[in-house]
Amino acid sequence: MNSARLDVATLETLVSAAVAAPSIHPTRPWRFRLDPDTVTLEIRAVPYGGPRPADPAGRAPHLAAGCAVLNLRVAVAHFGWEPVTRLLPRPEEPDLLATVRIVGGDGDVPAPGLYDALWRRHSSRFPFSGRPLPRAVLGELAAAARAEGALLSRPTPKETERLLELAEADHHISTDSDPAARSRVSAPEPLAPRGCRDRLPQRPAHRYPAAVPARPLLAVVTTADDGRIDWLRAGQALQRVLLVATAHGLRTSLLHQALDRPDPGARLRPGSCGAGHAQMVLRLGYGPEGPPSPRRAAQEAGTGRGHRAVSRPPTPPAHTTPTASRSPRGARPA
Template sequence: MTALALTDTQLDLLAAAGGAAPSLHNSQPWRFCPTADRHGLQVRIDSSRAVPITDPDGRALHLSVGAAVFNLRVAAAQLGRTATVRLLPDPADPQLAAELDLSAPAEDRRPFGPDLYPAIAHRHSSRRPFSNRDIPEQILGDLVDAARAEGVDLAVLEEYGVRRVLELTTEAELRTAADLARQAETRSWLRPEGPTADGMPPAVLGPQDHDARVPVRSFTGHPPTRPAPPTERFEPLPQLATLATRTDHPADWLRTGQAMERVWLLATVHGVRASVLHQAVEWPDTRWRLREPEDGPAHVQLVLRLGYGPPGTPSPRRPVGEILDDTHPAEPHLPTG
């Protein structure tokens, strides 16, 4: 049986879910548009919200849009629809990142195992220190399987790998600190206190590590251009994982974004927090050195820091009317419980 055309309320709910995805500097570089028959949704790249100096190839931009695609898949299941996804369906239109056919009813409203829909509203970047509590092997295995289901390899690093990745991230952070253009670009996404729809307000920045072991990105610059958050002592040896693909094309980046969000939502369900250490993938040489040589040719797309700790502060979000081309007055609210 073919599902009915998407209603205005359903389109708003889908766009709100897609718009809750993570993105570099909270740039939110996406737009959503219903198909002509309203049985599906197009996901378009909003290049006006790119971060071109830090992300010249658009890799992080595609990862962000891929995360939005996965949120749409989860929301579609919540609506009782199956999402059939075509990535980059039109070679003549590279801004069309994906098209989702939502015409078929869902056979399973929980196609990803646990119910991930409530986690969309609860998933936040946690840039605060984590505890020394180990993540159980069963949960880590579930996260590995979740990434693999999206065609991406999640490698949970042992101590040597963690220290190597921390060194590369520190090297990249210092290099970025010396790059005035990158510093200016990052500062352009900082937002003052008060209502805002994108970017990084002070509440979401997080502290620096008092002992300089965990190289958290300094959004305020070196030296800071505004009062820097106070330092705190981070976990001595963080739990890190890398997401990698065998090839390195826009479709791989979109798949990685979906894998990242699937892993992150599942981690949220299990009470595990996450944040991204992105600095080392922003420079070609440090990114190449992130890979494990014995694993053969692989392209690390992302480094995740995982652990138990504070949930993180919600980042501001653009209203549905700005990201859904088919706009309506009603503003949906994602679940809070």
């Protein structure tokens, strides 16, 4: 298997694509390091500096890293190369979550639209409309999760209502304790009516027409087991679902509160979304695009031998696809 020849500009684009992934909490808990001899990108965990009473095992950072791995795979395939991915490749290095070796030659044809979607995807806090999701789109979302070794299921109507109530309560707690957050959701302009089932921050009515769906669509990513490697697979499944949803014009948001609440009785109830271990709850629908979420600069995510500082922000780069030159050893970035 021959390694691809990788230049600095392409490396910057790949890392920018990876860091465009969501993090469950706003920490971006990853670092990227290039082994120039094998043209392999390492994804390493960054120690979390704050308390994690609801997530002592670090499930959320693994999910976030899995999302970044999926974005990296999509970007590598976009350039015509093959991403050879290994999860937890060295047990003696627990901070090494994954490696992606970039191999020249004919790789798998990437799913259409995913590369463009990864630059446009962001969580939406705006109201969703009541427009139903087509059955064919729901099928594609479920297939996206299965492609990464996970399942996408829907909680029962009763559990959906309970989860939305938890999300509403958490939103009020976060804004009540954060003056800046209160200023973002309080405005002197007329506010659109918000129904009890439209659990999102209020927005000016004349800018964003309000529509209260009969019941928002929630979906749950589940895995058969619940170890570190399963969390990484779940993250890749989650991100593929998010990218497919974005490609179809859907808006999405993550309801991690359903899994992270300190009180076990307030979390997602076992069996309410089928068998398996729930890894993430997401909300899907149609609505205004809204502003993109702030991203960590790619230069902050890349360190290590052979890796230069990346200054390009995670936006679609203007470039031509480089030639995937075959070489027994990967070229060191100039």
